[in-house]
Amino acid sequence: MKSKIGIIAIVGLLMAVVFVSGCTDQNNNQTNASNTTNTSNTSTVKAFDVKATQTGPSTAKKGTSITINGSVTNHGSSAVADVKASGQDFIRNLGTLNPGQTQTFTYQVYIPTDKEVQADFGDNATVSNPLYIGGFAVTCTDSNGSIRTLNSNHLNINL
16 A cells, blocks of 8 residues: 555646646736735835745655644735645635634645655655655735635655
8 A cells, every 4th residue: 555655646646737827827826926015105015915834844754654843824814715725635614714813724745755656656755855845826805806825835754
């Protein structure tokens, strides 16, 4: 069972990349749009300013599971709706984020042993060190009704 996790993880990662690359909005808006609102003190606040972040341990051992902490924060001046975070093995429906609001969640990542990887990919295969964990994807709907996508940071974990 564990030997199949490597293949499932790779397939899941490819699916996530295809999903994220196909989820740009029709107006070709980028992650950090330039929609701005001027406040009375002449500073500029972006209407859409959402950040996704993940953290995890700096070190881990092969053959163990680690916990990754995810967060999505709305730094913008308008609420965002239908916020969803997704990765290889999870989808989290986070609902609506009002300005200044953060939603957090956790997920588990299993780190296979070299022997498990070799069973799937051949005798010369090994688990990379550091282990690279790609960012999770976030989709949401901004105050104009446009669907936005962004990605969190990636992690490198020393084994």
